Amino acid sequence: MKVKKPRKKKSNESNNSGIVISTLPTSLVQSDLLSSSLSSRVTKSQSYLSIGLNDKRTCKECHMSYLKNSTADSRVHNIYHQRIVNGREWSLSWGEIISTLSPNELIVKINSKKPAETKATLEILETVNQDLNAPDDNKFWLSDQDKGSVYVYIKNKTAIGIVSVEKIQNGRWFSIDDGKIVNDKSFNVMGGINRIFVVKSQRRNGIALSLLQHVQRFLIYGITIPKHQLAWSQPSFSGGKLASSFNGTKHKSGKILVPVYK
Numbered sequence: 001m002k003v004k005k006p007r008k009k010k011s012n013e014s015n016n017s018g019i020v021i022s023t024l025p026t027s028l029v030q031s032d033l034l035s036s037s038l039s040s041r042v043t044k045s046q047s048y049l050s051i052g053l054n055d056k057r058t059c060k061e062c063h064m065s066y067l068k069n070s071t072a073d074s075r076v077h078n079i080y081h082q083r084i085v086n087g088r089e090w091s092l093s094w095g096e097i098i099s100t101l102s103p104n105e106l107i108v109k110i111n112s113k114k115p116a117e118t119k120a121t122l123e124i125l126e127t128v129n130q131d132l133n134a135p136d137d138n139k140f141w142l143s144d145q146d147k148g149s150v151y152v153y154i155k156n157k158t159a160i161g162i163v164s165v166e167k168i169q170n171g172r173w174f175s176i177d178d179g180k181i182v183n184d185k186s187f188n189v190m191g192g193i194n195r196i197f198v199v200k201s202q203r204r205n206g207i208a209l210s211l212l213q214h215v216q217r218f219l220i221y222g223i224t225i226p227k228h229q230l231a232w233s234q235p236s237f238s239g240g241k242l243a244s245s246f247n248g249t250k251h252k253s254g255k256i257l258v259p260v261y262k
Contacts, residue, residue, distance in 0.1 A: 061085050061200065062131075083127045087158040087199045094120060095152060098218050107214050110150040112142045121150055124162050128197040132236055138164045138194045148194070151214055153207050160202045163211040165219055166192040166261075171231035174260040176240045176248065182257060190229045191219050192261045196239070208242055231259040 057068040059077060062084040066073040082088075094117035095108025110121050125138050141148045141164065153161030171189035173182040193215070198207045216225045227247035235243050235258065243258040251257050 080127065080130070083124070083199075084131055085200045087155075087160040087202070088120065088124055088127075090120065090152070090154050090157055090159040091116070092154075092157060095154075098151070099214060101210070105153070105155045107211070108152050108154060109218065110141070110152060112145060118142070120159070121152065121162070124152070124159055124197075125150075125164065125195060128162065128195055131197070132195075134195070134234065134236075140164075140166055140194070148192075149219060151211055151218070153198075153211055155202070161196075161198040161207045161211055163196040163208075163215060164194040165215050165230075166194050166233075167219065168192040168231065168261050171229075171259040171261050173257045174232070174235070175251075175255050175257055176235075176244050177255045181260070182251075187259075188229065189231045189259055189261065190223075190225045191215060192231045192233055193243075194233050196242070209246065212246055228259060231261040233261060235260065 055067050055069050056065060058065045059081060062077075062081040064077050064080050064084075066077040068074065094114070095110050097106050098109050099107045101107065110117055112118050122139075126136070128134070129136055129138070141150055146167065148164065148166040150162065150164045152159050168189060168191065170186040171192075172184065172186055174180070175182055193212070196208055196211060198205075212230070215230065216227070219225060228249070230247060232239065232243045240258070244256050248256045248258045
């Protein structure tokens with residue numbers, strides 16, 4: 001039986017990802033290209049059948065699947081891998097410093113009216129959504145900062161942690177053990193953790209806890225929010241563990257409950 005040879009590309013056809021990125025993006029144009037490339041990961045998976053499963057590789061650290069023989073795929077993977085594992089390069093002119101933790105570590109609040117820092121923050125949040133397989137529902141802070149804020153943890157001029165938090169009023173109890181809302185009766189809360197993320201190389205260093213403590217202190221001026229009045233949105237497995245340790249409470253049934261919001 002004859003095996004049909006794959007059709008050769010013409011010189012003006014695109015590669016598998018549709019984009020060639022030559023270096024780690026530092027300009028807005030390169031950032032737009034990266035966003036387009038990362039968002040095309042599902043589309044790229046369709047090409048595995050025609051090229052061959054032996055060309056497919058899944059990174060053990062960042063879990064991104066790509067075609068090892070595709071220069072474009074490899075470059076997109078390298079950028080994504082860097083952001084998930086080690087973090088994104090960060091200019092010290094971006095963000096309002098709210099806390100200096102050490103000479104090389106600080107936490108900043110993002111100003112959505114400043115294009116450069118907003119662009120960088122959106123890139124990080126997009127990468128977080130990709131990693132968590134989460135919907136793109138964390139842009140509430142762009143139109144009105146009274147709706148919430150974003151804080152970024154910087155170490156050695158690299159963004160290694162981020163938290164986006166909404167100003168909300170109603171929460172419900174969620175069972176970590178069952179993965180269900182305990183009842184539909186709401187109670188008062190003051191903030192909702194929309195996303196929280198720390199790069200893989202910096203986990204278990206107290207960075208997520210530090211971000212949460214700064215949310216308590218800085219989300220609402222003049223008020224330190226009690227732990228139980230910070231709710232969580234769609235906690236993942238790892239997010240559920242963080243929520244349990246931060247403000248989980250033990251129900252009389254023995255199950256661990258955390259406040260969540262819709």
